Amino acid sequence: MKILFDDKFYESDYADDGASVPGRLEAIMAAIGAETAFEVVRPQPASEDAVRLAHTPAYVDTVKSNAPLYNMATLAAGAAIGAANVALTGEPAFACLRPPGHHAYRESAWGYCVFCNMGIALLQLKQEGKIESAFVLDFDAHTGDGTRDVLSDWKECHILNPYADNSEAYLKEIQDFVKGIPAVDIVGVCAGFDSYQKDVGRKLTTFDFYCMGVLMKQFAKKAAHQRRFAILEGGYYLPDLGKNVLAFCHGFQ
Numbered sequence: 683m684k685i686l687f688d689d690k691f692y693e694s695d696y697a698d699d700g701a702s703v704p705g706r707l708e709a710i711m712a713a714i715g716a717e718t719a720f721e722v723v724r725p726q727p728a729s730e731d732a733v734r735l736a737h738t739p740a741y742v743d744t745v746k747s748n749a750p751l752y753n754m755a756t757l758a759a760g761a762a763i764g765a766a767n768v769a770l771t772g773e774p775a776f777a778c779l780r781p782p783g784h785h786a787y788r789e790s791a792w793g794y795c796v797f798c799n800m801g802i803a804l805l806q807l808k809q810e811g812k813i814e815s816a817f818v819l820d821f822d823a824h825t826g827d828g829t830r831d832v833l834s835d836w837k838e839c840h841i842l843n844p845y846a847d848n849s850e851a852y853l854k855e856i857q858d859f860v861k862g863i864p865a866v867d868i869v870g871v872c873a874g875f876d877s878y879q880k881d882v883g884r885k886l887t888t889f890d891f892y893c894m895g896v897l898m899k900q901f902a903k904k905a906a907h908q909r910r911f912a913i914l915e916g917g918y919y920l921p922d923l924g925k926n927v928l929a930f931c932h933g934f935q
């Protein structure tokens with residue numbers, strides 16, 4: 683399994699919000715960076731053309747006027763693209779990035795997000811003719827409204843934001859949904875760990891994150907040529923963030 687990560691993601695002064703807090707990515711990399719089965723790969727920033735697949739020129743220009751933010755956001759989108767390309771080879775990948783992206787609409791963003799990392803990665807592969815269909819699971823505590831907006835015209839892209847309010851029902855909702863969709867070319871996971879029982883979502887356990895990793899691995903093996911990648915969204919309870927990401931990755935690999 684590959685981990686898409688660059689030390690630049692440790693920089694926390696590109697913004698002042700919950701996703702940019704110091705120590706957040708350190709907590710994750712301390713847990714997953716030490717795994718010998720995981721190879722850390724440095725991403726390239728996304729091109730402006732790639733970003734424009736998901737966003738309007740006016741919005742891209744607005745972000746561009748803030749150079750530190752633009753540089754961080756294009757590197758995040760590039761990490762998502764990198765992870766998606768690893769997935770195409772049949773090897774799983776996790777992009778440990780910030781700023782997150784699932785609240786980034788075509789022409790605006792909120793909730794600590796800047797560019798729609800998942801949308802950009804999938805639209806880039808689609809434009810290159812590498813995929814025609816996709817499934818996106820977003821298990822963040824908050825609905826991935828931006829991802830839904832960016833990918834809304836793509837009928838062969840199926841998106842699930844589970845809403846069930848306890849572990850058992852939540853996992854069943856995912857299982858039931860994937861039973862009802864056709865085979866796809868790739869599985870993308872918007873991995874938001876704020877659905878954790880001690881985080882704002884107050885719902886899922888560490889073991890649930892492992893189970894969701896397993897479910898997506900199984901679905902990818904059955905219906906997506908094993909192709910699967912995940913990208914970081916939310917997750918703000920730092921004492922357990924590393925172990926939760928690690929649990930997901932162990933299930934997903």
Ligand SMILES: [Zn+2]
Nearest residue numbers: 822823824916
């Ligand atoms: Zn969230």
